[in-house]
Amino acid sequence: MSLLFTPFTFDAPSGPLTLPNRIVVAPMCQYSAVNGQANDWHLAHWTQLLNSGAGMVTLEATAVSAVGRISPGCLGLWDDATAAALNDNLQRARRLAPAVPVCIQISHAGRKASSAEPWNGGMLLSAAQGGWPTVGPSALPHLPQEAPPTALSLADIAQLKADFVKTAQLSQDMGIEALELHAAHGYLLHQFLSPISNQRTDAYGGAWDNRIRFPLEVFQAVREVFKGALGMRISATDWVDGGWTLDETVELSVRLKQAGAQFVHISSGGVSPLQKIPVGPEYQVPLAKAVRERSGLTTFAVGLITEPAQAEGVLQRGDADLVALARSFMYKPRWGWEAAVALDGHLHAQHQYWRSLPREAKNIFIDAQIGMR
Numbered sequence: 001m002s003l004l005f006t007p008f009t010f011d012a013p014s015g016p017l018t019l020p021n022r023i024v025v026a027p028m029c030q031y032s033a034v035n036g037q038a039n040d041w042h043l044a045h046w047t048q049l050l051n052s053g054a055g056m057v058t059l060e061a062t063a064v065s066a067v068g069r070i071s072p073g074c075l076g077l078w079d080d081a082t083a084a085a086l087n088d089n090l091q092r093a094r095r096l097a098p099a100v101p102v103c104i105q106i107s108h109a110g111r112k113a114s115s116a117e118p119w120n121g122g123m124l125l126s127a128a129q130g131g132w133p134t135v136g137p138s139a140l141p142h143l144p145q146e147a148p149p150t151a152l153s154l155a156d157i158a159q160l161k162a163d164f165v166k167t168a169q170l171s172q173d174m175g176i177e178a179l180e181l182h183a184a185h186g187y188l189l190h191q192f193l194s195p196i197s198n199q200r201t202d203a204y205g206g207a208w209d210n211r212i213r214f215p216l217e218v219f220q221a222v223r224e225v226f227k228g229a230l231g232m233r234i235s236a237t238d239w240v241d242g243g244w245t246l247d248e249t250v251e252l253s254v255r256l257k258q259a260g261a262q263f264v265h266i267s268s269g270g271v272s273p274l275q276k277i278p279v280g281p282e283y284q285v286p287l288a289k290a291v292r293e294r295s296g297l298t299t300f301a302v303g304l305i306t307e308p309a310q311a312e313g314v315l316q317r318g319d320a321d322l323v324a325l326a327r328s329f330m331y332k333p334r335w336g337w338e339a340a341v342a343l344d345g346h347l348h349a350q351h352q353y354w355r356s357l358p359r360e361a362k363n364i365f366i367d368a369q370i371g372m373r
Contacts, residue, residue, distance in 0.1 A: 003315035005345030014227035019055035026326040036076025037085035050097030053336020068108035098348040103178035110188030111136035111149040178229035185270030231263035236287035239275040253295035265300040289319040308339035340364040
């Protein structure tokens with residue numbers, strides 16, 4: 001029996017949250033918002049993902065403040081306007097798809113904010129180019145040629161925690177079932193974790209307990225208001241000597257579990273241009289396996305898992321509890337359907353799509369009544 005197409009239940013404070021299968025759409029930045037507000041692009045994109053066959057869809061990195069956006073085009077959720085736009089487009093998309101749990105990833109880009117879109121080079125923008133001043137745990141730029149961020153004061157840190165809490169509350173108010181704090185890929189929470197980017201000498205820097213203090217405080221504050229499934233995406237290693245390590249990720253995951261986390265989503269890298277990443281199929285799966293085995297916390301594996309047999313193998317070996325894919329769903333919007341055909345799985349689909357399967361494929365749709373006129 002395919003493990004990929006067995007349900008998975010999170011034991012959240014609000015009650016059990018059951019996913020119909022163990023396929024998760026990972027967050028993918030679209031750089032297509034206007035003033036942080038979702039629009040027609042997001043409506044089309046989210047409708048497609050909700051019809052993909054995945055058991056849960058994660059919305060892209062969503063900034064908790066305007067200055068926390070990666071780029072001027074990044075999605076946000078920090079005020080009435082951004083909340084109304086996100087909620088309107090999300091609810092319309094959900095009406096056009098089977099009932100699929102939604103997760104939102106909330107984030108602050110820190111010193112990697114105010115950047116151009118990837119197709120425009122991805123570099124830090126000047127004020128003349130529409131950029132804004134950036135902040136970070138320390139006044140250290142991501143790239144040597146970039147302007148350094150302003151080191152956050154204690155008052156700034158307190159405000160940032162409040163920003164994360166507000167975004168989490170807004171997410172819950174619109175019925176989003178799960179939330180993922182973004183502590184990976186070199187963004188602000190990751191910047192506090194890594195000694196490469198955090199060289200503070202106060203209670204938020206230096207020793208390991210100090211470097212995890214802000215991300216853990218954010219998690220605990222969000223946990224107080226968000227009652228759905230809550231987790232964190234973590235870069236398990238910086239892939240740089242002297243950086244954040246897998247052992248530290250395991251211990252942080254233990255602390256998160258103790259603080260009420262339902263999951264961790266294991267990625268890697270992003271905090272330093274000196275990283276040396278051994279990219280290849282499933283290259284991050286061993287990191288997820290170590291975290292799962294040593295922390296006991298529900299774990300998502302992600303990273304160049306592109307074929308159904310790969311995803312199934314990850315679960316059959318016990319390397320992770322769920323498998324997350326991103327770009328595969330951009331390339332093959334019905335990847336979940338292909339996986340169900342390959343692995344003899346079953347899923348729900350809108351009745352308009354019931355007759356779309358190739359004639360040689362076994363029917364994978366639950367309760368489908370397919371007829372021809």
